[in-house]
Amino acid sequence: MKIMTVCGFGVGTSLLLKMTVDSILEEEGINGYVEASDMTSACGNSADLILTSKEIGEEIEGQVSGKLVYISNFMDKEEVKEKILKAIRN
Template sequence: MVNVLCVCAVGVGSSLMLKMNAEKVLQSKGFEVHAENTNVTGAGGMSCDILVTTPDVYGNIRNCTAKHVILMENMVSKRELDEKISAIVGEL
């Protein structure tokens, strides 16, 4: 089971889209996925296998433990997410 945490500033729109895309990408690679979406404050104290967010949001997240961090330039790009997950899939 791969635990994914998707974070945006507000925790509603972009992070929800990231969550759905991360689930699809990882499931297509044969992984069972547990994904959550939240805001910067909600991410504090959480732990996950993969944290997905943007560089500016990542700089504001405190006390979140992640084995891998994926920083998205375009939060809605499934292609970018697939490429970045593919780069770490061997380590999951």
């Protein structure tokens, strides 16, 4: 499973979210590759899941291939975990 975390510049928030997702995947025993990206690089790319904010998601929708998952609070590991697991199951 490929997961992409996307923020405006691909260096701060997306890296933090990537580390959180890596931790969740390990805890849950899910094999996956997580890549942090900026908006421009994400466009034209594909992933099984694309985690980002609602604002960025609305800008890149239709330009990326994969299921967009909106995260409200990137610092809330429980929110991230809940949304990832729900997206994987659906």
